[in-house]
Amino acid sequence: MSRIGERFDVLRAEGRTALIPFVTAGDPQPAVTVPMMHAMVEAGADLIELGVPFSDPMADGPAIQLADERALAHHVSLRQVLEMVGRFREQDGVTPVVLMGYLNPIEVMGYAAFAQAASAAGVDGVITVDMPPEEAGEILPLFRAAAVDPIFLLAPTSNRQRIETVCASASGFVYYVSIKGVTGTRQPDSGEVRQRLEQIRAVTDLPVGVGFGIRDAASAARFAEFADAVIVGSALVNRIAEFADRPSELLSSVAALLREMRQAMDKDTG
Amino acid sequence: MNDIDYAGYPDAGGHFGPYGGRFIAETLMGPVEELCEAYRRYGRDPDFIARFDRDLHQYVGRPSPLYHAERWSRELGGAQIYLKREDLNHTGAHKVNNTVGQALLAKRMGKRRVIAETGAGQHGVATATVAARFGLECVVYMGEEDIRRQAINVYRMRLLGAEVVPVTSGSRTLKDAMNEAMRDWVATVDDTFYIIGTVAGPHPYPAMVRDFQAVIGRETREQCLAQAGRLPDALVACVGGGSNAIGLFHPFLEDKAVAMYGVEAAGKGLETGRHAAPLCAGRPGVLHGNRTYLMEDGDGQIVETHSISAGLDYPGVGPEHAWLKDTGRVQYTAITDDEALAAFHTLTRVEGIMPALESSHALAWAGRLASTMKPDAILVVNLSGRGDKDIHTVAALEGIEV
Numbered sequence: 190m191s192r193i194g195e196r197f198d199v200l201r202a203e204g205r206t207a208l209i210p211f212v213t214a215g216d217p218q219p220a221v222t223v224p225m226m227h228a229m230v231e232a233g234a235d236l237i238e239l240g241v242p243f244s245d246p247m248a249d250g251p252a253i254q255l256a257d258e259r260a261l262a263h264h265v266s267l268r269q270v271l272e273m274v275g276r277f278r279e280q281d282g283v284t285p286v287v288l289m290g291y292l293n294p295i296e297v298m299g300y301a302a303f304a305q306a307a308s309a310a311g312v313d314g315v316i317t318v319d320m321p322p323e324e325a326g327e328i329l330p331l332f333r334a335a336a337v338d339p340i341f342l343l344a345p346t347s348n349r350q351r352i353e354t355v356c357a358s359a360s361g362f363v364y365y366v367s368i369k370g371v372t373g374t375r376q377p378d379s380g381e382v383r384q385r386l387e388q389i390r391a392v393t394d395l396p397v398g399v400g401f402g403i404r405d406a407a408s409a410a411r412f413a414e415f416a417d418a419v420i421v422g423s424a425l426v427n428r429i430a431e432f433a434d435r436p437s438e439l440l441s442s443v444a445a446l447l448r449e450m451r452q453a454m455d456k457d458t459g
Numbered sequence: 460m461n462d463i464d465y466a467g468y469p470d471a472g473g474h475f476g477p478y479g480g481r482f483i484a485e486t487l488m489g490p491v492e493e494l495c496e497a498y499r500r501y502g503r504d505p506d507f508i509a510r511f512d513r514d515l516h517q518y519v520g521r522p523s524p525l526y527h528a529e530r531w532s533r534e535l536g537g538a539q540i541y542l543k544r545e546d547l548n549h550t551g552a553h554k555v556n557n558t559v560g561q562a563l564l565a566k567r568m569g570k571r572r573v574i575a576e577t578g579a580g581q582h583g584v585a586t587a588t589v590a591a592r593f594g595l596e597c598v599v600y601m602g603e604e605d606i607r608r609q610a611i612n613v614y615r616m617r618l619l620g621a622e623v624v625p626v627t628s629g630s631r632t633l634k635d636a637m638n639e640a641m642r643d644w645v646a647t648v649d650d651t652f653y654i655i656g657t658v659a660g661p662h663p664y665p666a667m668v669r670d671f672q673a674v675i676g677r678e679t680r681e682q683c684l685a686q687a688g689r690l691p692d693a694l695v696a697c698v699g700g701g702s703n704a705i706g707l708f709h710p711f712l713e714d715k716a717v718a719m720y721g722v723e724a725a726g727k728g729l730e731t732g733r734h735a736a737p738l739c740a741g742r743p744g745v746l747h748g749n750r751t752y753l754m755e756d757g758d759g760q761i762v763e764t765h766s767i768s769a770g771l772d773y774p775g776v777g778p779e780h781a782w783l784k785d786t787g788r789v790q791y792t793a794i795t796d797d798e799a800l801a802a803f804h805t806l807t808r809v810e811g812i813m814p815a816l817e818s819s820h821a822l823a824w825a826g827r828l829a830s831t832m833k834p835d836a837i838l839v840v841n842l843s844g845r846g847d848k849d850i851h852t853v854a855a856l857e858g859i860e861v
Binding site: 319341 | 472480481482483484485486487488489490628629634635638641642645646647648649743744745746747748750753755757758759760761762
């Protein structure tokens with residue numbers, strides 16, 4: 190079983206919801222990323238989602254677009270992101286790491302080369318926003334052979350048939366996009382999301398994470414009541430932007446926000 | 460290549476060989492499938508087709524003439540050059556053929572709002588025009604940099620009732636406008652139709668836009684047979700995203716004797732890296748919903764392009780062109796800013812027709828090609844748009860303020 194599966198098994202046994210922070214690798218500068226990953230684990234992250242910067246992040250709102258631009262100003266490449274994961278693994282062999290990005294950098298590296306390099310670096314799962322299962326026929330067997338979980342998104346617009354198609358190709362967990370829109374732009378309706386999660390769980394036994402609209406400790410706690418994982422992106426990325434020119438306070442500030450969320454989630458579920 | 464059944468492409472998933480497809484976020488998969496279904500149904504509905512034909516005739520002014528440029532042909536001393544006069548369409552370019560088709564489809568699907576991306580503003584104007592005509596709310600995304608360069612088209616869109624939204628992300632040009640339109644669409648799919656301006660994007664856009672633009676090639680075929688008594692020997696069209704080119708080429712793909720040339724923007728020269736010629740100097744990748752040739756760096760980041768003509772200033776190209784390049788059916792070449800500018804002046808002075816800078820790329824290549832052909836040969840150039848919009852650009856290059 191993958192690190193992701195093991196982690197969710199433990200959480201399930203403890204009756205806890207996973208907290209998954211998202212940060213863009215190399216934002217605001219490459220040297221920050223590995224220490225930030227460790228700081229986030231320390232603050233209560235169960236998995237880490239690392240954004241691979243891309244010049245044209247079509248599914249992302251302004252916060253993550255700017256994060257990508259800050260990272261690309263340092264020419265952070267997919268290869269460098271894999272090196273960062275490798276360095277993180279030198280001290281942390283248990284926290285699952287998932288890459289999230291767009292397909293083109295993977296196309297350029299080559300599917301087989303990427304799957305092998307990701308696995309060797311200690312990457313556990315890959316979310317490719319613009320690669321639905323229909324276009325993943327070639328890469329899925331390579332991911333499986335390399336023990337990398339392909340993680341797919343489901344959205345408010347996914348009907349029953351699409352839920353089945355997507356779940357049939359997914360492993361690790363399923364990522365439910367809680368809003369119609371790009372990352373960090375709307376407040377999701379928790380009643381609606383709860384209902385959608387029930388529909389998804391009728392189709393799959395995989396854990397279901399909720400993201401795209403979690404902005405603070407209160408909303409994290411609200412979704413933790415029924416989701417297997419809560420994914421926080423834009424809120425953290427905004428915090429990084431705010432402290433970009435104060436590197437000495439950056440890590441502690443990001444960790445503080447995450448810790449608040451962790452405490453709110455544990456209080457409500459525990 | 461002789462055995463390919465061109466009419467059979469794309470496949471059900473929108474693939475032209477390895478190109479095309481549907482590389483989009485899950486939120487859009489359902490809505491794009493719904494669009495595909497609607498296009499499958501209305502695309503062969505006699506009522507819909509009759510309505511589209513009537514609008515092309517009465518509103519756009521079709522058929523556009525096929526004009527024998529005798530004086531220019533004589534000067535070059537080679538093939539007889541015919542110009543397909545898409546510049547004479549309502550709004551001054553081929554773009555409106557497609558926006559009329561998509562707006563009709565939007566109405567049939569019950570959408571009340573349309574959005575579009577635009578570079579030079581031609582597709583934005585064509586979209587704002589049909590939105591006014593059909594009573595649809597219209598929002599056009601345009602890079603901040605392009606808004607500065609194309610102030611008149613921005614004002615034109617606003618006069619037509621459209622909202623023009625400046626895009627400040629990335630390189631602030633056409634590709635970023637397309638990203639922003641996609642972001643709008645993800646959030647508004649229930650009541651909004653995205654009118655893409657070229658033969659790119661997720662399936663069914665490349666096939667749908669091609670079908671709406673194929674009226675160019677069908678007319679050219681009939682007109683050439685009527686006026687010259689036979690099919691042309693060669694077709695030439697400029698390629699940015701490639702909608703005017705595919706519109707001209709597609710009805711001739713099975714005619715093996717007809718040679719075809721797609722002309723990209725070589726900008727300052729392919730060797731300088733400052734160009735917009737993904738087919739000539741790029742490589743395959745995935746952007747904006749499809750796999751195609753792209754301008755990108757070694758890490759897979761999309762790079763900034765350069766062309767004197769904003770309409771060709773795009774780092775990708777329609778996936779069918781990528782496939783036609785690989786199969787060898789169409790030859791792709793590139794023309795520099797300077798060569799296009801020279802062709803702009805030549806056609807203006809010799810024929811009294813001021814071409815768009817985009818179309819001037821096709822004219823420059825056609826001039827070169829014609830002089831290597833015999834005087835009884837026939838060459839058709841798609842004059843995809845008129846040059847009025849470019850007068851400021853041309854004047855500025857000559858140091859004149861207008």
